[in-house]
Amino acid sequence: MERILLVSATEKSRTMLSQFLTSCGVQAQLAPASSGAEARRMLVDGSFDLILVNTPLPDEFGHDMAQQAANDTLSGVILLAKAEIADSVAEKVEDDGVFVVPKPLSRVLFMQALRMTRAARSRLTGLQSENRRLQKRIEDIRQVDRAKCLLIECCGMTEPEAHSYIEQQAMNQRRSKRDIAEDIIGEKTP
Structure with missing residues (x-):
């Protein structure tokens, strides 16, 4: 309601x-x-x-x-x-x-304003959820990039090797790349 x-x-x-x-x-x-x-x-x-x-x-x-x-x-x-x-x-x-x-x-004018207000609210709600989804995606990418940098620094990998390593671990363990990246960050940072 x-x-x-x-x-x-x-x-x-x-x-x-x-x-x-x-x-x-x-x-x-x-x-x-x-x-x-x-x-x-x-x-x-x-x-x-x-x-x-x-x-x-x-x-x-x-x-x-x-x-x-x-x-x-x-x-x-x-x-x-x-x-x-x-x-x-x-x-x-x-x-x-x-x-x-x-x-x-006027009933007609009020109902028209009410419908337009509801439509605008619905659109804003959709945009807000899309914004949240994109913010999460950006944060996921940041974490993966940070883990790649640590693999490059600590393990002497190239960027493509670090990328492949994270992807391979994610597939093997059936986890997200972000989860793998967080594990790497936890292990490699003092």
Whole structure:
């Protein structure tokens, strides 16, 4: 189930937004916050799929909190602002990936923003996992290269010989090249 941080100044507005979400068919676990500071604390303590900010908030307008949330988390962020100022607010926050929806809310426009936010979040999540995979691969290559250097220094091997040795050991022992490299590093370093 989706987790939504609902940031709005009053209990009445949070209840209305909760009912609006339900009427749009959104089934989610809602976490209410009544100020930007409270929302920031909640973001430190947990993760959310969507952050919905109803401006203005009692301690700030809300766009700074929305920008910070968009930059610091993988959550989708939708900012609700009065129609008269929605365009100027959007100019400030769009580069950070915050969607601005004008109030009063239109079901069609809100659902479109919600779908776009979900799509952007899904893409970010995929990119983050790809980034983790590539970082691990880079670290594996570094370890293997370090082991090759040790074999060249300590055992007088050439680079191709060291490379072949590590590959052969990995195949023979049915282990990864990184595991073999770590064994070599452990043995050859004082």
